[in-house]
Amino acid sequence: xxxxxxxxxxxxxxxxxxxxxxxxxxxxxxxxxxxxxxxxxxxxxxxxxxxxxxxxxxxxxxxxxxxxxxxxxxxxxxxxxxxxxxxxxxxxxxxxxxxxxxxxxxxxxxxxxxxxxxxxxxxxxxxxxxxxxxxxxxxxxxxxxxxxxxxxxxxxxxxxxxxxxxxxxxxxxxxxxxxxxxxxxxxxxxxxxxxxxxxxxxxxxxxxxxxxxxxxxxxxxxxxxxxxxxxxxxxxxxxxxxxxxxxxxxxxxxxxxxxxxxxxxxxxxxxxxxxxxxxxxxxxxxxxxxxxxxxxxxxxxxxxxxxxxxxxxxxxxxxxxxxxxxxxxxxxxxxxxxxxxxxxxxxxxxxxxxxxxxxxxxxxxxxxxxxxxxxxxxxxxxxxxxxxxxxxxxxxxxxxxxxxxxxxxxxxxxxxxxxxxxxxxxxxxxxxxxxxxxxxxxxxxxxxxxxxxxxxxxxxxxxxxxxxxxxxxxxxxxxxxxxxxxxxxxxxxxxxxxxxxxxxxxxxxxxxxxxxxxxxxxxxxxxxxxxxxxxxxxxxxxxxxxxxxxxxxxxxxxxxxxxxxxxxxxxxxxxxxxxxxxxxxxxxxxxxxxxxxxxxxxxxxxxxxxxxxxxxxxxxxxxxxxxxxxxxxxxxxxxxxxxxxxxxxxxxxxxxxxxxxxxxxxxxxxxxxxxxxxxxxxxxxxxxxxxxxxxxxxxx
Amino acid sequence: xxxxxxxxxxxxxxxxxxxxxxxxxxxxxxxxxxxxxxxxxxxxxxxxxxxxxxxxxxxxxxxxxxxxxxxxxxxxxxxxxxxxxxxxxxxxxxxxxxxxxxx
Numbered sequence: 001x002x003x004x005x006x007x008x009x010x011x012x013x014x015x016x017x018x019x020x021x022x023x024x025x026x027x028x029x030x031x032x033x034x035x036x037x038x039x040x041x042x043x044x045x046x047x048x049x050x051x052x053x054x055x056x057x058x059x060x061x062x063x064x065x066x067x068x069x070x071x072x073x074x075x076x077x078x079x080x081x082x083x084x085x086x087x088x089x090x091x092x093x094x095x096x097x098x099x100x101x102x103x104x105x106x107x108x109x110x111x112x113x114x115x116x117x118x119x120x121x122x123x124x125x126x127x128x129x130x131x132x133x134x135x136x137x138x139x140x141x142x143x144x145x146x147x148x149x150x151x152x153x154x155x156x157x158x159x160x161x162x163x164x165x166x167x168x169x170x171x172x173x174x175x176x177x178x179x180x181x182x183x184x185x186x187x188x189x190x191x192x193x194x195x196x197x198x199x200x201x202x203x204x205x206x207x208x209x210x211x212x213x214x215x216x217x218x219x220x221x222x223x224x225x226x227x228x229x230x231x232x233x234x235x236x237x238x239x240x241x242x243x244x245x246x247x248x249x250x251x252x253x254x255x256x257x258x259x260x261x262x263x264x265x266x267x268x269x270x271x272x273x274x275x276x277x278x279x280x281x282x283x284x285x286x287x288x289x290x291x292x293x294x295x296x297x298x299x300x301x302x303x304x305x306x307x308x309x310x311x312x313x314x315x316x317x318x319x320x321x322x323x324x325x326x327x328x329x330x331x332x333x334x335x336x337x338x339x340x341x342x343x344x345x346x347x348x349x350x351x352x353x354x355x356x357x358x359x360x361x362x363x364x365x366x367x368x369x370x371x372x373x374x375x376x377x378x379x380x381x382x383x384x385x386x387x388x389x390x391x392x393x394x395x396x397x398x399x400x401x402x403x404x405x406x407x408x409x410x411x412x413x414x415x416x417x418x419x420x421x422x423x424x425x426x427x428x429x430x431x432x433x434x435x436x437x438x439x440x441x442x443x444x445x446x447x448x449x450x451x452x453x454x455x456x457x458x459x460x461x462x463x464x465x466x467x468x469x470x471x472x473x474x475x476x477x478x479x480x481x482x483x484x485x486x487x488x489x490x491x492x493x494x495x496x497x498x499x500x501x502x503x504x505x506x507x508x509x510x511x512x513x514x515x516x517x518x519x520x521x522x523x524x525x526x527x528x529x530x531x532x533x534x535x536x537x538x539x540x541x542x543x544x545x546x547x548x549x550x551x552x553x554x555x556x557x558x559x560x561x562x563x564x565x566x567x568x569x570x571x572x573x574x575x576x577x578x579x580x581x582x583x584x585x586x587x588x589x590x591x592x593x594x595x596x597x598x599x600x601x602x603x604x605x606x607x608x609x610x611x612x613x614x615x616x617x618x619x620x621x622x623x624x625x626x627x628x629x630x631x632x633x634x635x636x637x638x639x640x641x642x643x644x645x646x647x648x649x650x651x652x653x654x655x656x657x658x659x660x661x662x663x664x665x666x667x668x669x670x671x672x673x674x675x676x677x678x679x680x681x682x683x684x685x686x687x688x689x690x691x692x693x694x695x696x697x698x699x700x
Numbered sequence: 701x702x703x704x705x706x707x708x709x710x711x712x713x714x715x716x717x718x719x720x721x722x723x724x725x726x727x728x729x730x731x732x733x734x735x736x737x738x739x740x741x742x743x744x745x746x747x748x749x750x751x752x753x754x755x756x757x758x759x760x761x762x763x764x765x766x767x768x769x770x771x772x773x774x775x776x777x778x779x780x781x782x783x784x785x786x787x788x789x790x791x792x793x794x795x796x797x798x799x800x801x802x803x
Binding site: 671673674675677680681 | 719723731795796798799800801802803
């Protein structure tokens with residue numbers, strides 16, 4: 001057990017300590033809070049790199065790829081509840097990604113939130129979030145993972161509702177928490193069921209863990225009442241938790257509303273890390289997801305993975321369609337995130353852990369880049385968020401434009417140079433080879449087309465043409481509690497503390513592609529615990545080149561369409577109608593209203609919930625309250641009986657007793673009349689009687 | 701009837717008369733007389749048993765009776781003193797009127 005594995009807990013613990021200390025800081029101690037957060041994150045990054053290199057050297061020297069440290073947390077009787085952390089390739093890459101992206105976003109936030117008076121509170125919550133997320137990835141126990149999962153959800157609520165005085169932000173925070181809670185409920189049920197089936201919640205425990213062979217085989221052999229395998233049922237319940245957290249359809253409704261939070265929050269939580277936790281969870285419990293009975297062939301997909309794939313594919317297209325018609329710069333990116341999460345789930349379903357996780361890692365970098373770039377744009381346009389009122393920023397904010405363009409091309413999957421191309425390609429390739437159905441592949445391809453289209457639309461509106469900022473009146477669309485400083489009509493570039501992270505992330509968005517090409521599938525082999533070799537001939541394996549060409553063609557068609565509609569002629573004014581909207585107004589309206597899903601939920605679940613609340617209120621008022629009242633009346637009655645008994649029976653009885661004693665005494669006192677002769681007479685008679693008795697009675 | 705029995709009968713009758721007088725008479729002096737009578741009846745009893753008993757020559761019975769007469773006299777003196785004080789306080793010798801120790 002090496003030093004780093006034994007002390008892996010330090011990685012989440014340091015940001016937690018930073019959060020605790022900065023919660024005690026006063027509002028003015030900004031440098032203290034920020035340096036605590038950034039410092040702890042930096043140290044966490046250093047430790048994560050240690051762990052990563054440890055795993056690498058372990059793989060190359062043929063050692064075990066996975067190391068585990070378990071300990072007993074609660075004792076009950078002779079049994080105990082164990083928790084633990086683990087270090088394997090999946091953990092290592094997530095640790096490095098989270099701490100690196102997190103560190104860059106923390107640095108960016110010092111610039112973005114500089115004008116906010118609640119700067120200290122922001123960094124406290126950010127550190128707490130980082131601690132919880134790091135805890136999720138190192139957990140070896142499903143229980144520990146769930147605890148950190150809940151903590152992540154809590155900090156997401158706190159950060160979305162950071163500007164809680166705004167009703168929209170408070171409502172969005174509540175919506176996020178409640179929607180993810182629905183998924184978490186299913187997750188909890190699945191977790192409890194898993195514990196009852198396998199007797200442990202540790203993933204890996206030297207053969208006895210719940211993700212290891214014996215436990216999985218046991219679960220596969222059992223069937224539920226509905227005829228489904230127990231392993232399938234548990235896996236679907238756990239997947240429901242991921243559906244909530246990762247914003248898959250139907251629980252995707254909270255993610256776009258979560259854009260009410262500050263942009264660094266959107267970048268960190270709702271693009272790179274927290275929403276990726278759902279995907280990570282599926283990767284972590286992949287042995288359960290891929291557990292098959294012996295009846296099925298080894299290569300065919302399990303029921304639960306098919307569900308994952310279909311949900312992912314549908315989400316990918318659904319969200320991409322909505323993104324086409326949005327006008328808020330952050331909403332477009334939010335729906336894009338939902339769509340890309342769908343791709344990740346699809347990748348996990350059709351291709352396995354490495355395929356989905358590679359897209360997660362590349363997505364984290366370029367989506368964080370896009371969000372931070374959007375933040376820079378919002379900051380530069382003085383808190384304007386409507387893309388119709390931006391424009392011309394290519395000349396006015398060059399660094400932001402360059403990095404945003406790199407991120408956009410990575411997201412679209414522009415061939416060869418950008419990491420997004422390789423990761424999306426891996427997913428499409430795996431989907432094409434999927435034995436169950438070709439439909440996810442077609443959905444994925446259509447989604448890629450839409451992605452290129454809406455991103456081009458966004459870039460054309462925001463960066464090209466002339467600036468439309470001056471013609472807009474100030475209205476309350478702008479986010480946040482920024483002070484009412486001078487609204488000049490000219491946008492300006494952001495300070496270096498905000499553009500440096502953009503540049504670093506842009507570099508990563510390009511360079512990360514190298515580790516995922518078919519010629520050198522370093523990432524894929526890493527997750528399987530094997531060293532990788534460079535081999536150019538892998539490009540000529542079946543289907544690889546054709547998918548690469550197809551996806552490149554899709555990207556170019558999408559970019560071309562977007563340029564045709566939005567880039568050819570500069571956009572005339574802020575109020576000019578959207579080009580696609582002119583073509584198909586009804587479809588555009590449906591898309592802009594997000595397929596009316598929120599309204600559907602409002603009319604069904606929320607109304608039902610309100611009705612249920614009324615029923616509960618009635619119950620509480622009349623039935624439970626009535627019962628309490630009945631008990632209280634009963635007690636009052638008993639006390640009345642006791643009091644009357646005391647007053648009328650006990651007291652009266654006692655008084656009567658005393659009265660009879662007194663009366664008896666009075667009677668007897670009549671005998672004492674003060675006349676001695678009478679007393680003597682009595683003595684005489686008594687004496688005579690006594691003598692008679694003694695003589696005739698006693699002598700017998 | 702023997703002489704002893706006759707004497708004893710006489711003393712018994714005297715005692716009963718004295719007792720009756722002490723218990724029934726209303727005047728205090730007459731109660732005292734009744735008490736004297738009882739004492740004398742007892743004396744008579746002593747003498748009878750001395751005269752007709754085993755040792756008539758010894759002076760035992762006679763000494764006893766002389767003591768008894770002496771005590772009776774002292775007691776009568778005390779009783780009369782009490783009656784005089786009673787009369788001074790209550791202006792009557794009717795013992796039925798002396799009931800201030802009533803309960």
